[in-house]
Amino acid sequence: MSFKTNSLVKLNSGYTIPRIGLGVYKAEASEASDSVFDALEAGYRHVDSAKFYKNERDSVEGILRFLEKPGNPVKREDIFYTTKIWNEDHGYEKATAAIEAAFEQLSGNSKEDQKSRNLGYIDLVLIHSPLSNTEKRLNTWKALQEAVKAGKIRSIGVSNYGIPHVEELLNWDGLQIKPAVDQIELHPWLQRPELVGYLRKKNIVPVAYSPLTRGKRLDDAQLAEYAKRYNKSPAQILIKWSLQAGFVTLPKSTNAQRIRDNIDVDDFELSVEDFDKLGDKYENGITGWDPTVHPVDADA
Structure with missing residues (x-):
């Protein structure tokens, strides 16, 4: 397994995802564009946004600005862009509208012809969490499958899903496209074996x-x-641990120097002993929320 930041991981959709990406959670819209641009300049090729972050359009703007640099050999297909469907948009009709709204962000802040200045497609769309109920989650997936078939989205997945939520989806009669990823909180004190x-x-x-x-x-x-x-x-150690654990990893920063430092981890590896000893495999070290424990049969 390659632990390098620029290595690609094959998804079950047939596409690949870069092993390290920039997370933009809590990045203000005013700083998201510059943070994304700085990250792409530093060598990132993966940007992770969401409707809930309120910075999709500005994150896309950072990507477009980078692609428009004179003489830049990097192409659209070299960059992986993710966004997510928020809880209030679960259900077929709401999810369909949310997907369309996410697609409308792909022109960035352009006031020009939005067809010519546009990312064109979304690499990955996730259900942000399982915080609704079975009917709404599965109908959201129905809308995502249709968007893949329409060519708007390349891969689809879930986030904050526990085993019961994934099983619910995999056992569904309407399943045509398997989730490609499950994006969850993971670090040495929350290993979720x-x-x-x-x-x-x-x-x-x-x-x-x-x-x-x-x-x-x-x-x-x-x-x-x-x-x-x-x-x-310490941040570089944690990023290297995440890579060596075999995860695709999403460090977040809006500081240009830290963004560069976070991808500068290819010149060392943790020893097997040090990797195994860092943190606690069975500590439930949640730092934010944990929707993975949401009851599958919840009413809301």
Whole structure:
């Protein structure tokens, strides 16, 4: 397995996803465009946004600005763009409208001909969480499948899904396209071995959000020891751990230098012993929310 940041992971949809991406959660619309542009300049080829983040259009603008650079050899197909359907848009009609709304963001901030200045398609759309009920989740998936067939979306997946939610989808009679990924919080103190093992068995790629623990574990003594040993920052150690765990990983920053530092991890590897000892495989170190435990048969 390649632990390099620029390596590609094959999805069950037939497409590939870059192993490291820029997360833009909580990036203000005013800074998202510059953060995305800086990340692409630094070598990222993967941007992860969402309707809930309120920065889809500005994230796309950063991609378009980068692609429009004179002499830039990078093409649209080299960049992977993800967005997500929020909980309030679950259900067939609402999800269909949400997909159309996400598609309308693909011209960025352009006031020009939106057909000529446009990403053209979305690489990956996720159901942001399972926080509704069976009927709404499955009808949302129906809308996503139709969007794939219409050529608007290349791959579809889920986020914050636990095993019961994935099983609900895989066992559904209307399933025509399997989820390509499950994007979940993952880091050394939240390793979710059962869920990750299940996803790999089903050929669904685990994508790690909050790999830097939202900064809550950056002062961990063991992490500090590793940072000194490898002459890297605590954040770089955590990103390398996520890569060596085999995850697609999404560090978030709006600071240009940190964005560059977060992808500068190809010149070292954690030893097998150090990798295994970092964190706690069975600690449930949630730093934000955990919709994976949402009851499948919930009414809302």
